[in-house]
Amino acid sequence: MANMNLIINGQRRNSMATTVAQLLAQLHIRSDIAIVELNRKIIPHERYGTTSLTHEDVLEIITLVGGG
Amino acid sequence: MSRQNYLHIGTQKFTSRLILGSGKYPSPEVMKQAWESSGTELITVAVRRINLNNAGDQGQESLLDHIDRKKYTLLPNTAACYTAEEAIRTAHIARDAGLGDLIKLEVIGDTKTLYPDPIALLEATKVLVEEGFTVLPYTSDDPVMAQKLEKAGAHAIMPLGAPIGSGQGILNPNNIRMILENATVPVIVDAGVGTASDVAIAMELGVDGVLLNTAIALARDPVLMATAMKHAIIAGRAAFLAGRIPKKLYASASSPSEGVVR
Numbered sequence: 001m002a003n004m005n006l007i008i009n010g011q012r013r014n015s016m017a018t019t020v021a022q023l024l025a026q027l028h029i030r031s032d033i034a035i036v037e038l039n040r041k042i043i044p045h046e047r048y049g050t051t052s053l054t055h056e057d058v059l060e061i062i063t064l065v066g067g068g
Numbered sequence: 069m070s071r072q073n074y075l076h077i078g079t080q081k082f083t084s085r086l087i088l089g090s091g092k093y094p095s096p097e098v099m100k101q102a103w104e105s106s107g108t109e110l111i112t113v114a115v116r117r118i119n120l121n122n123a124g125d126q127g128q129e130s131l132l133d134h135i136d137r138k139k140y141t142l143l144p145n146t147a148a149c150y151t152a153e154e155a156i157r158t159a160h161i162a163r164d165a166g167l168g169d170l171i172k173l174e175v176i177g178d179t180k181t182l183y184p185d186p187i188a189l190l191e192a193t194k195v196l197v198e199e200g201f202t203v204l205p206y207t208s209d210d211p212v213m214a215q216k217l218e219k220a221g222a223h224a225i226m227p228l229g230a231p232i233g234s235g236q237g238i239l240n241p242n243n244i245r246m247i248l249e250n251a252t253v254p255v256i257v258d259a260g261v262g263t264a265s266d267v268a269i270a271m272e273l274g275v276d277g278v279l280l281n282t283a284i285a286l287a288r289d290p291v292l293m294a295t296a297m298k299h300a301i302i303a304g305r306a307a308f309l310a311g312r313i314p315k316k317l318y319a320s321a322s323s324p325s326e327g328v329v330r
Contacts (some may be wrong), residue, residue: 008120008193009117009118009120011115011120011121025296026307027120027134028128029118029120029128029129030128032132033128033130033132033133034116034118035165037161037164042161042165046134047211053308060161061118061120061252062115062116062117062118062161062168063115063116063118063131063132064087064113064114064115064131064142064144064151065091065113065114065115065116065131066090066092066093066099066113066131067089067090067091067112067113067114067145067147067281068089068090068091068092068112068145068147068232068233068259068279068280068281068282
């Protein structure tokens with residue numbers, strides 16, 4: 001599969017990943033703690049493996065952290 | 069209405085009137101013990117991008133590994149959002165991610181004081197209320213602002229006691245009282261408390277709850293301070309309900325003045 005240009009957390013990146021799950025694995029991010037927004041839509045966890053990525057997709061990979 | 073045994077927020081009710089943050093603790097273990105000692109049931113958390121540059125390194129421990137979702141309700145916040153748009157977006161992410169529609173709404177106006185931007189806050193409150201969120205806005209102690217927020221549909225008013233993390237306590241109890249007089253939704257002091265007496269003072273004024281983070285997380289002994297805070301909430305609330313004596317200029321003896329053996 002061709003290399004894709006993605007925008008992840010505001011940065012341009014290349015990726016060979018074709019699904020959200022693959023992308024998280026490539027980035028060494030635990031899928032259980034990741035909240036993924038793809039083109040402004042939150043993807044449910046159970047669909048990480050079946051949600052495909054396309055060229056120029058915009059992703060936010062988010063989690064909950066400590067705060068007041 | 070929340071002048072009774074529970075703290076009512078939206079459709080939820082809590083036995084503890086103490087809401088805690090999850091930031092700045094020396095370790096996850098201390099954090100969990102502090103939460104346990106405090107008796108809290110509601111914990112606020114921040115929503116942030118994962119740092120992609122060090123994701124592989126840290127063994128990827130996450131805050132979520134340390135929160136027992138059966139014991140604690142999560143209250144996502146929009147901390148460090150400086151525009152209504154950022155705050156609204158963050159709220160959407162939290163809700164779409166399955167965290168429910170409770171949101172601690174912060175729209176900050178100034179980096180040094182971390183005071184809220186009242187105009188953007190009011191705008192964001194209106195939008196989020198319209199979208200069905202249960203909105204808890206962090207605001208200044210301005211009574212007019214509090215009324216406007218309530219009129220805009222806010223489900224609680226959360227006036228600061230002093231700047232976030234400053235530990236100064238309730239700097240303007242008179243304003244908190246004025247807010248209480250007009251509010252028909254819960255009033256929760258959020259920010260600036262430093263120690264147990266600050267929390268007790270807030271509760272004695274008649275507020276419905278207190279939200280704090282730094283006062284426990286950065287205390288020398290956070291777990292012990294959490295215990296102190298738990299008692300302060302209970303003591304302050306009971307004192308409020310008990311009806312205190314008025315302050316008088318002159319003395320009024322407690323023992324009879326007659327029959328002294330002279």
